[in-house]
Structure formats: C-alpha cells, structure tokens
Amino acid sequence: MFFIIFGVTVAAADEINITLVSTFETDGQASDIDLKSNYAYIADSENGLVIVDVSDPSSPVLAGRSDVNGSADNVAVEGDYAYVTDENKGLRIIDVSHPSLPVLVGNYDTGGTARGLAVSQNHAYVADGSNGLVVIDVSDPTSPIIAGNFSQPGFRAFDVAVEDDYAYVASDSGLFTFDVNNPESPALTGTNNPGFYVMDFQYEAITVSDNRTYSIDSYNRLFIDDIGDPSSPVTYKNSTECSPAASTPGTNVGVVVLDNYAYAGSEHFGIVNVSDPSSPFIAGYYDTEGAACSVAVSGDYAYVTDSRGLVILLMEKEGTTPAKSIQIEILSPEAGLLMDPNESILIQAKISDIDGSQLQDPAETSVKVTFNNSETPVYLFDDGNHSDGNTGDGIYANEWMPGNISNISELEYTITVLTQNPASEEMSDGISGLIVFNDDINSTSTDAFNSQTIDPEKNSGSENSAGISSSGGGTASSGGESGDLTYKDAEPETESKDSVISSEAGTMDSESGLSSFESSEEQESSEKNPAYSKEWALGFVLVSVGIIAVYSITGKRR
Numbered sequence: 001m002f003f004i005i006f007g008v009t010v011a012a013a014d015e016i017n018i019t020l021v022s023t024f025e026t027d028g029q030a031s032d033i034d035l036k037s038n039y040a041y042i043a044d045s046e047n048g049l050v051i052v053d054v055s056d057p058s059s060p061v062l063a064g065r066s067d068v069n070g071s072a073d074n075v076a077v078e079g080d081y082a083y084v085t086d087e088n089k090g091l092r093i094i095d096v097s098h099p100s101l102p103v104l105v106g107n108y109d110t111g112g113t114a115r116g117l118a119v120s121q122n123h124a125y126v127a128d129g130s131n132g133l134v135v136i137d138v139s140d141p142t143s144p145i146i147a148g149n150f151s152q153p154g155f156r157a158f159d160v161a162v163e164d165d166y167a168y169v170a171s172d173s174g175l176f177t178f179d180v181n182n183p184e185s186p187a188l189t190g191t192n193n194p195g196f197y198v199m200d201f202q203y204e205a206i207t208v209s210d211n212r213t214y215s216i217d218s219y220n221r222l223f224i225d226d227i228g229d230p231s232s233p234v235t236y237k238n239s240t241e242c243s244p245a246a247s248t249p250g251t252n253v254g255v256v257v258l259d260n261y262a263y264a265g266s267e268h269f270g271i272v273n274v275s276d277p278s279s280p281f282i283a284g285y286y287d288t289e290g291a292a293c294s295v296a297v298s299g300d301y302a303y304v305t306d307s308r309g310l311v312i313l314l315m316e317k318e319g320t321t322p323a324k325s326i327q328i329e330i331l332s333p334e335a336g337l338l339m340d341p342n343e344s345i346l347i348q349a350k351i352s353d354i355d356g357s358q359l360q361d362p363a364e365t366s367v368k369v370t371f372n373n374s375e376t377p378v379y380l381f382d383d384g385n386h387s388d389g390n391t392g393d394g395i396y397a398n399e400w401m402p403g404n405i406s407n408i409s410e411l412e413y414t415i416t417v418l419t420q421n422p423a424s425e426e427m428s429d430g431i432s433g434l435i436v437f438n439d440d441i442n443s444t445s446t447d448a449f450n451s452q453t454i455d456p457e458k459n460s461g462s463e464n465s466a467g468i469s470s471s472g473g474g475t476a477s478s479g480g481e482s483g484d485l486t487y488k489d490a491e492p493e494t495e496s497k498d499s500v501i502s503s504e505a506g507t508m509d510s511e512s513g514l515s516s517f518e519s520s521e522e523q524e525s526s527e528k529n530p531a532y533s534k535e536w537a538l539g540f541v542l543v544s545v546g547i548i549a550v551y552s553i554t555g556k557r558r
Helices: 446-450 520-528 530-557
Strands: 016-025 032-036 039-043 049-053 061-066 074-078 081-086 090-095 103-108 117-120 123-127 133-137 145-150 157-163 166-171 174-179 187-192 203-209 212-217 221-226 254-258 261-266 268-273 281-286 294-298 301-306 309-317 327-332 345-352 365-371 378-380 395-400 410-420 425-427 431-437 475-478 485-488
Touching: 016 268, 016 281, 032 074, 032 294, 032 301, 039 074, 039 081, 039 301, 039 309, 074 117, 081 117, 090 123, 123 157, 123 166, 166 203, 174 203, 203 254, 212 254, 212 261, 254 294, 261 294, 261 301, 268 309, 327 395, 327 410, 327 431, 345 365, 345 378, 345 410, 365 395, 378 395
Parallel strands: 117 157, 157 203
Antiparallel strands: 016 309, 032 039, 039 049, 049 061, 074 081, 081 090, 090 103, 117 123, 123 133, 133 145, 157 166, 166 174, 174 187, 203 212, 212 221, 254 261, 261 268, 268 281, 294 301, 301 309, 327 345, 345 395, 365 378, 365 410, 410 425, 410 431, 475 485
16 A cells, blocks of 8 residues: 655755655554564554554555554554553553564553553553553553552643653653652652743653753744753753644654654654754755654654655765765676566675675665666665575665666666764765666567677676776776775767768768668668678679679660
8 A cells, every 4th residue: 555745845955865765555544653673563543553564665565453442642662562552541552473463462541641652661651641641560461550650730741751760751831850760659850841932832742862852842843951960951942843844733743863863753754953952953854745743763764654654764964975985796687688678677786895894784774776767766675585695695686677768778777875873874976787678679670689789898797896887888996095986987989980971962981882871770770780781781782783784784785
C-alpha cells in the first residue's frame, strides 16, 4: 500500500536536503512511531498497532498488526514488548517477539487520558492528562499493576521522557521534573514554565539528551531546557519554530534528538540545528502533506508518521566534505555487458576504506545510485537480502528495473556513498559506469546492434579495487592523499579531414568509395560497422564498373 505525495516543499537554502524515499499507507490515523531493528511500530488509532518491515526503506511492507481493543495513540518498544497508550483505556501491552504475529497480552486502565509514555527498568511511565503521571509495574507484562502516581489540580500531563532516576513531563504548565528513584512514590523536584514570555503555551512532546530537555508546544515551537540541576530547570530564552508551518492546539507532535539536531513531527517534518541551544535554527523541513505527527531516526533516514501513514525520508547534508577514506568498486553490471531493458538489472558495488577494509559501521552507510536521465535513484544495501552476498561483507547491491529508457541505448549511472558515525560524516564524490541496452529490443536495426563495439573503458569493472573508473570516455583518478575521485573530461574526438562530404554536392569520397547520396542511416550503420562499409563500397565499385562496361559495349554496337 503506497500513497503519492504532491506539492512537497523543501527549503532550497537549508543545510540538510530532504528527499522522499517511500510511503506506506495505513488504515487508521497514524500518530506515533518507534523503531527497533528493521521494524517500524506505528500507533494507528482504531487500527491498533501496525508493524512495518523497513529493512528496505525504499519498499516498506506490512509485517503484522494487532488490535488494542480501543484506539492506539502512542507507542514505545522495549525488549519483546510494545507498550501502547489508548487515550480512553490506558495502557496496552503487546508481545512483538514475532513481528508478523503480534499478540495483545496485558492491559491496565490508568483512569485518565493516556497520551505519551516511556518505559524504563520494568516500569511504564504514562502521561495521563488530568490524572497526572502514572507509573505502572510491567515486570510481568501479562499482569501490569499500579506502582505510583502524581497528580495535582491544574496539572495535565501530555508526554514523558525518562533518564536515569528522573522523569521529565511535558504539561500544560511547562516542564515538570520528578525523582523516580522510587517508582512507587514519584516526587516532584522542579518546574519551569516559560509562559512568562510566550503566550498561549503548553508543552505537547518531550525528549531528553545531554542534560537538556527538548519540548514542542502546540504551536510548533521548540523549547530547550537546561536540566543540569533537575530541581531547577532553566529555559533557553530563544525558542524557534520547527518548520515554517504553524501547528494548531491539540495536534499530535513528536521530537527526537541525535547529535546536534532535533527532528520534529509537528504539522511538517522539521530539523532544527541545536548545536547552540541558545540560538537554534531550522536546518531543513519537508511537508508530508498529511500533518506530520511523530518521527524516528536511523542513520540517514527519518521515519515520519502523518495522518495517512508512514513517510520515509532521506536526509543529506549540503556541502559535505568528500570522504578521504571511501573506495567504491563496481562489481555489476559488468563492463560491456548488453542489458535487456525489459528485465531487472543487478547493481552491485564493493565499499571499503582506503586500506581496502570494510567500513566500521555499515549500518550508518548509505549507498545511492543516480542516473543521467529521469530514472528514480536506487539505494544499495548490505543486508543479505538484495543479492549482495552476506550481511556486513562490504558488498552493497539491489535489483533495478529500468522505467524510462525509451529510445535510449546507453544510460550512465553514478554510485555515491555517505557514511555517518559519532566522530565524523564522510561522503564520496562517486564513481560512474555505463549500462548498454540491447538495441534488438529498443529498435529494429538488428544488424547494427550486433555489430556494435562496446567500450569497456566506460564501465569500471572489478579489476579496479582503487575505485578508479572512466565515464563516457573520460577518466577518474584518486585525488592524491585525500582519495577523492576527480573526473577529467575526455578530449573531444575531431573529424578526419577525409570524412564524407555533404550529400548536397553529390560527391564521392575517393578513399572510401562512399557516395554522398548515401542515406544517413546507411552512414551511421557504416560508421558502426567498418566491415559493412567496406563490403558496400566494394559492391558499389563493382556495380559501377559493370554499368560502365555494359554502356561501353552497347555504345560500340551502335
């Protein structure tokens, strides 16, 4: 099940480019998402919990689904269990040890309006609206029991994040911090309400990272609080919008933080640079056209829920410094191999570091194939499921089916690599190859096709372990110590002075014997097939001599 997004908007000046990879439509109203291994767990309102296999981000498929006997609002996955909140019925616990066969095993009615939740050390922390913070013992998932609760007049809890011995709650009164060292008796330790300089304010979503909380309010604004001292949180005074579109009160929102970026689902999908918490700014945004709600991030991919389902996006930094350690070797298609345009083509490449060793973290490596026409880019994977051999062997592959090659006999492709790790981000300049299609399929000129000579120099083959290739007759070389691939345009071929003259003069080349009245198709065919050209010329000469001889004999008889 897929849906198409029209009229997407990506800011051209952003430091992160965001492009659509794929979509997956659900039957409910997708609101929240959690990611574990190769599966996305989606809270899908009355449709319950939906589990989607995203091992291939370009082609998500349904893995399983479970009813929650109500409406799924938020989800958190811990171990073999998915914990789901139902606004009207509290907590639902689902065994997902087999993602294709999820089973509802336990439930607990919290008594309030269950929204966000977090799971830590056998306890589920539920933001339960006017019922405050509810702590549930889930050490036995089939029989959850109440552990503790905090509520007070005027306090409505919307979301919660837990780190170490503290729970941080997003509420209609700002940030509340709780000491949960004893889960049976959560103790309020501090509050912070930035409402003194922001009107119409309430926190809707929250996450924790590096002694800071990141919260989104109902108007699409991101607030950062310093929680170095949990008893006295302090808000950085400069909040920022998560994207150009403002949200409206009551809309589901979500936020996660990795490294120096906050990723938010709040009407649009937005990325905020938070490297300086006192001066955050929008680094990129994408309009999913369906009211983005929540987000999970893995590597270069963002998995966003909106009202229609799951949207998978690729995030690429602009101005990324080319890698100094990435090498690319094209294994398939082989140089000079003629491809049938009606069949899928295996694109396979070996990716390694400067020493020829496997990359340290293949899970954080994105291998992208682009084409010099309007073909959709393809992503290669090293997961053992895309004809790439074994998982983690450094060989990335995927099948590609040509989609727009009408009247095209050759198609150039480029493979680029982007790898991320906690210390750095590296990107290769790319390496190019040439796919040659069988002219027997695309045209009726069988003889011309059979006589074509394929230049193996146009494809980088398996002999090139250093990632050096040629493209379209040009050359690529390692850029010195940096290892960057530098392309040099080939010298244009110049026509010979003895080439065939224009047909308008009605002349004949003295050396080749080709008449200038020869059709353009015959000229093209003769250029491709020297043998054909010589035979034609010889035949022409013999016929000409015969005509002259007959004429001479006839003349003498007269």
